[in-house]
Each structure stands twice: as C-alpha cells, then as structure tokens.
C-alpha cells in the first residue's frame with residue numbers, strides 16, 4: 001500500500017512509529033521500498049554521502065533532480081520526500097514554489113523537505129498552497145553549518161530550546177505535515193513531539209519522536225571510521241564491499257576469473273576456419 005501524508009497523520013494519531021531512510025539511487029530505493037520502510041528521503045546528504053563534498057552547501061537542484069528521479073524509479077510504496085537544496089528556497093517564496101514544483105514534476109517527489117523554522121514559514125505556506133506537501137527540518141540544520149559553527153546538537157540551553165519549540169509550532173501552523181528533528185536533546189524532542197499534532201521524525205533525537213530517519217550508508221556501515229553517536233550500524237557493508245573488490249582484483253591478476261562458467265562458447269571448427 002502506498003504511504004501518503006494520510007499514513008503519516010494516522011500513524012501519529014494511533015501511536016505507530018514511522019520509518020524513513022535516505023536513498024540516492026534506484027537499486028537502493030527498490031531494496032528499501034521492498035523492505036517495507038514507510039518513507040524514502042533523497043536527502044541533500046547526497047553532497048557528503050555520495051558526491052564527496054565536505055557538507056551539503058554545494059548540492060544543486062540538478063543534483064537533486066538527477067538522483068531524485070533515479071530513486072523515484074525504484075520506489076513504489078514508500079512516500080518519496082526530496083530535499084530542497086541550499087539556496088533553492090531561502091532566496092524567495094517565488095523560488096521556493098518554483099523549485100518545489102520542479103522536484104515534483106521532474107523528479108517525482110511526493111513531498112519536499114526544507115530546513116528552518118519561523119523564517120521559512122512563508123515558503124512552507126506557499127508550497128503547501130501550491131499542492132505540494134512539506135516536511136520541515138529543525139535542530140541541526142546542515143545548510144546553516146556556517147551560522148551554527150559546526151555539526152553539533154541544538155537546543156541545549158533555555159533560549160534555543162524555547163526557539164526550537166516555537167519554530168516547531170510555527171512550521172505546523174504554516175502547513176508542514178511532518179518535521180524532522182536532527183540532533184535535538186531527547187527530552188526536548190519528546191516535548192516537541194507531544195506539543196504537535198503532526199509527526200516528528202528524529203535523527204539523533206531519541207525514542208520520543210513519532211518516527212526515525214537514518215542515512216542509509218551510515219546504517220549499512222559503508223563508511224570506515226567513527227560515525228555519529230546516534231547511528232546504529234545494522235550491517236558492515238563497507239568491509240564486505242572492500243573484501244569483494246580485493247578478491248576480484250586478486251583473481252583477475254591470477255587468472256582465476258573469469259573461468260569457463262563465465263564464458264560464451266563457439267565451436268572449435270568455426271574458430272579454426274578463422275585462422
């Protein structure tokens with residue numbers, strides 16, 4: 001069954017947790033979709049996770065459309081949310097509506113996500129009025145990394161905690177149907193969740209949220225080295241992949257690959273006639 005904004009709303013009302021994972025390509029999207037995950041996010045984490053940038057600021061509309069469309073081709077039942085990249089909506093309400101429209105028309109998004117609270121409410125309202133569902137994103141908002149001074153937990157003092165709660169209420173009032181809470185202290189995330197009638201989707205924000213989202217490559221254990229504290233690794237894909245690449249390299253060098261079973265046959269007689 002296709003997950004929609006109604007599924008999200010019902011899940012909140014009935015206390016059913018919502019699952020969301022990021023994807024950036026068609027085969028990964030297909031596996032996530034077939035696994036029954038409620039929602040796929042084409043995050044602008046595309047920038048760090050796939051394109052090799054140090055942050056998300058260089059990601060363009062063209063990047064999001066290119067990868068979003070690939071993910072859409074592998075998505076059947078999950079609700080497909082595509083991130084609005086840096087400067088595709090901050091500049092004006094007009095830009096926000098036009099670019100949200102492109103993510104729906106050219107990539108196949110069911111909904112768009114954008115970062116920010118009260119300051120982007122005019123954009124959220126206008127996009128929703130244009131018929132496009134919006135997920136808001138509060139807490140650690142990576143597109144504001146230069147203002148925040150790094151990738152760190154947000155809302156840890158009274159002033160910023162109160163602002164986060166006010167922003168959450170503001171984005172709900174503007175028409176967002178869900179809100180991502182990234183790296184928010186778990187007790188504050190629980191309070192925000194209890195204060196809203198739309199679902200909260202947490203990442204690094206504890207179990208009190210209505211749902212959870214992770215970057216798929218993080219939870220698959222693709223990257224070597226330490227990952228953020230909130231990531232649970234469900235597999236060790238990085239090691240598996242590296243071992244497979246090394247085994248292939250060794251077998252190519254030794255001549256073990258390809259063997260007969262990987263070859264196409266032709267009659268000896270025909271080959272002799274060619275000599």
Ligand code: KIV
Pocket residue numbers: 022041042043044045046083137180182203213214215
């Ligand atoms: O870009 C992204 O992947 C995100 C998630 C971390 C929520 O915004």
